Structure formats: C-alpha cells, structure tokens
Amino acid sequence: MAREELDPFKISQTQLDAAADLMSLDKQAHALLREPKQTVVANIPVKMRDGTTKVFTGFRVLYNDARGPGKGGIRFHPQENLDTVKALSAWMTWKCSLADIPLGGAKGGVICDTKSMNLQELENLSRGYMRAFSRFVGPDRDVPAPDVYTTPQIMAWMLDEYEKLEGHHAPAMITGKPVELSGSEGRYDSTAMGGMYVLRETAKMAKMDLARSKIAIQGFGNAGKFAFEIATKLAKAKVVAITDSAGGIYDPKGLDYEKLSRVKEETGSVDNYKGGSKISNEELFTLDVDVLIPAAIENQITKHNADKINASVVLELANGPVTPEADKILFERGIIDMPDFLVNSGGVIVSYFEWVQNRDGYYWTEDDVYKKLDAIVTRSFGSVVKTQKEYKAKGKKITPREAAYIIAVDRVAKAMKARGWY
Numbered sequence: 001m002a003r004e005e006l007d008p009f010k011i012s013q014t015q016l017d018a019a020a021d022l023m024s025l026d027k028q029a030h031a032l033l034r035e036p037k038q039t040v041v042a043n044i045p046v047k048m049r050d051g052t053t054k055v056f057t058g059f060r061v062l063y064n065d066a067r068g069p070g071k072g073g074i075r076f077h078p079q080e081n082l083d084t085v086k087a088l089s090a091w092m093t094w095k096c097s098l099a100d101i102p103l104g105g106a107k108g109g110v111i112c113d114t115k116s117m118n119l120q121e122l123e124n125l126s127r128g129y130m131r132a133f134s135r136f137v138g139p140d141r142d143v144p145a146p147d148v149y150t151t152p153q154i155m156a157w158m159l160d161e162y163e164k165l166e167g168h169h170a171p172a173m174i175t176g177k178p179v180e181l182s183g184s185e186g187r188y189d190s191t192a193m194g195g196m197y198v199l200r201e202t203a204k205m206a207k208m209d210l211a212r213s214k215i216a217i218q219g220f221g222n223a224g225k226f227a228f229e230i231a232t233k234l235a236k237a238k239v240v241a242i243t244d245s246a247g248g249i250y251d252p253k254g255l256d257y258e259k260l261s262r263v264k265e266e267t268g269s270v271d272n273y274k275g276g277s278k279i280s281n282e283e284l285f286t287l288d289v290d291v292l293i294p295a296a297i298e299n300q301i302t303k304h305n306a307d308k309i310n311a312s313v314v315l316e317l318a319n320g321p322v323t324p325e326a327d328k329i330l331f332e333r334g335i336i337d338m339p340d341f342l343v344n345s346g347g348v349i350v351s352y353f354e355w356v357q358n359r360d361g362y363y364w365t366e367d368d369v370y371k372k373l374d375a376i377v378t379r380s381f382g383s384v385v386k387t388q389k390e391y392k393a394k395g396k397k398i399t400p401r402e403a404a405y406i407i408a409v410d411r412v413a414k415a416m417k418a419r420g421w422y
C-alpha cells in the first residue's frame with residue numbers, strides 16, 4: 001500500500017487544490033492561497049523552577065489577512081512543528097471566511113510539554129511568547145486565542161505582557177480571555193456549542209432523531225468535554241464512549257457526564273471511570289454509533305480505519321482529524337462527514353464577538369452570544385448544503401468539505417482581487 005500523506009500542511013494544500021479545480025479558481029489567486037503570507041519562528045528563553053534557563057521554540061504564522069486581521073489560537077504541544085502550524089493557519093483562514101466574519105487566518109504554537117511544567121514556568125513561557133511575538137500581533141494585525149493545552153489564564157498573562165510592552169490597554173489583541181478580564185460570556189464552551197448547532201442541522205437533514213442517537217467522542221479536552229455535556233443535556237443524546245490520550249471507556253447504556261468529569265479531574269484520565277468496559281482509540285472509531293466526534297488532534301481517521309467506521313455521521317470537532325484519502329472512503333460509503341472548519345467554527349465566532357465587545361467596551365449576555373452564534377453557524381451550514389446542491393445540478397457530487405472550501409476560498413479570492421493583490 002502506498003504511504004499516506006500525513007503532513008498537515010500538504011493535506012491543507014491538497015484540499016485547496018481540489019476546491020480550486022472544482023471552482024476553476026484563478027491561477028494567481030490559487031498560488032497566493034497555497035502558501036502563508038508570513039511565518040515567524042522564535043527561540044524563547046524561559047526561567048525554570050530549578051533556576052536554569054530553557055529555550056523553547058515558538059511559531060506564529062499569518063496565513064492570509066485579505067478579509068481582516070489574522071485570527072487563530074496558540075497551541076502548546078510536545079509534537080508541535082511549523083508545518084502543523086501552517087496548516088492550522090490555513091484552516092483558520094477558511095474557517096473565518098466560511099463564517100463570513102471580517103477576520104483572516106493565523107495560528108501559533110510552542111513545542112513544549114505543559115504536563116511537566118508548573119504554573120510559574122507556564123506563566124514565564126506565556127509572557128516570553130508574547131515578548132517574542134508582540135510586534136507581529138495586535139487588535140488590527142493578528143489576534144491570538146487558546147487552542148490545544150492553552151487556557152484563558154494563559155491568554156490573560158499574554159494580554160498583560162502585551163499591554164506592559166505597549167503601555168496601554170488593548171483587550172482586543174487576544175481572545176478567549178477569562179470573563180473577569182474582558183472575555184466574552186459563552187466563549188468557554190462555544191466550540192462545542194457551534195458543533196452541536198451543526199449536528200442539529202445535520203440530524204434534521206438526515207432525518208435522525210438526536211434524542212435516540214448514540215454518540216462516541218474522541219477527546220475530553222475543551223471541545224470534547226463540552227460536546228459531551230451539551231449532547232447529553234441539551235440534545236438528550238446518549239454518549240456511549242469516550243477516549244483521551246491515556247485510554248477510554250465504553251458503555252452501551254450511556255456514560256454519566258458528572259461522574260466522568262469528576263474522574264478526569266481527580267485522576268487525569270477518563271480511563272479510571274467505574275462502569276462499562278475499557279476501549280482503545282482504535283476501537284472507539286469502529287463502534288456501532290450514530291455520530292462519531294473526533295475532538296482531539298489531526299490525522300485520526302485515515303485510510304487505515306475509514307472503512308471500519310460504523311457511524312452515520314462524523315462530526316469533526318478537532319482540526320484536521322480526517323485525511324483526504326479517508327475523506328474519499330467515507331464519501332463513497334455514504335457517511336456524512338461534516339468538516340472541521342464548519343463544525344468547530346463556534347470558537348472563533350465567539351472570539352470575534354469578544355473582539356467586537358472589547359472594541360466597543362460594551363458586553364453582551366450569554367443568551368445574546370448563543371443566539372448570534374446559532375444564527376451564523378446555521379447560515380454557514382445552509383450555504384454548504386446549497387453549494388452541494390448547485391454542484392449536483394451541474395452533475396458533480398461534492399462533499400460538504402469541498403462545498404465549504406469553495407465558499408471560503410471564493411470570498412478570500414474576491415477580497416484579494418479587490419485589494420489588487422492579483
């Protein structure tokens with residue numbers, strides 16, 4: 001079997017190329033959109049608890065800012081690398097464009113293992129990151145946010161460092177901040193909430209009764225945990241399986257959210273949940289469920305397991321969980337695969353609301369935030385389905401991901417054209 005391409009940046013380019021072909025994208029626009037506009041790498045000295053200084057490598061990539069300032073999270077991950085950050089910054093560009101919010105795409109990352117660091121070291125690293133990248137970010141330049149293993153507290157330290165350097169308040173330079181430090185209501189679970197709006201619309205389209213459905217989730221971080229809570233409490237669905245990086249658990253009768261959260265908090269892994277049976281990540285993907293939610297990291301559904309998936313719907317809450325080869329297999333098998341930059345757009349949409357509120361100095365209620373989020377996500381979903389139908393009428397069956405790409409790329413290309421970039 002030929003080796004499957006797993007480099008996230010190459011994957012993002014392959015996805016773009018497919019869309020460019022379908023929509024007959026102008027060649028110059030295509031070339032501009034295949035590479036990031038700006039890539040910055042910095043080596044960051046950090047004082048550790050034993051008095052030594054350790055050097056961490058950090059990245060910030062501005063992929064495209066034709067539609068507005070760059071926007072995207074910062075990941076702290078031991079396997080972080082430039083190609084992953086580049087891919088994630090491209091996906092942020094498509095995410096903001098599909099949502100039709102006036103922001104471009106960017107992403108940051110640091111190679112580090114947060115689990116082996118104490119709070120002081122994390123603070124030193126966060127402040128060090130901001131000292132290294134302060135000239136490249138800002139409310140009208142590029143606006144960071146949380147991502148894998150970064151938190152509202154980390155955003156607060158970064159804001160504080162930036163404001164010290166600039167000598168004035170600038171809350172709109174970073175989002176995902178704690179509510180008590182000009183964060184937005186509803187931001188903490190907005191990624192999952194947006195995903196649940198997409199699931200609601202998908203279920204309507206597929207005539208699936210969510211209240212009778214069974215769900216399996218990979219990941220119990222910010223996205224997976226709240227997806228579990230919202231799916232069980234609001235949609236009344238049954239979550240029967242969950243895994244995290246240490247292990248997993250399966251109970252066809254349904255897992256208890258409160259019990260699971262407690263176990264995760266006290267022991268560090270969902271694996272220690274009492275009840276049900278233990279399962280591996282691989283097994284989770286093969287379960288006979290209605291909805292499978294990858295909510296961890298990229299490259300989880302590949303050509304090696306795509307043919308073993310038994311779910312009717314795959315809801316990509318993580319960034320980049322499905323490879324292009326797996327994409328094809330799922331499509332041929334009639335499995336509805338809802339793409340990451342639609343499903344997980346709730347996070348950046350509420351980040352956009354946070355940025356707007358910071359600039360206005362006027363804050364909204366949680367109810368307001370959810371209502372506005374629902375309107376945007378439902379509109380994006382509708383535009384994806386409409387584009388699929390338009391292509392079908394022309395004799396081309398395209399995936400939801402291809403449709404989403406066509407919409408997003410077209411908007412960015414038009415903005416670049418209007419600016420005279422090509």
Ligand code: GLU
Pocket residue numbers: 071072073074095143144145146147148175176319344345347348349351
């Ligand atoms: N890190 C999140 C994402 O991948 C949120 C980004 C943001 O809020 O800017 O969409």
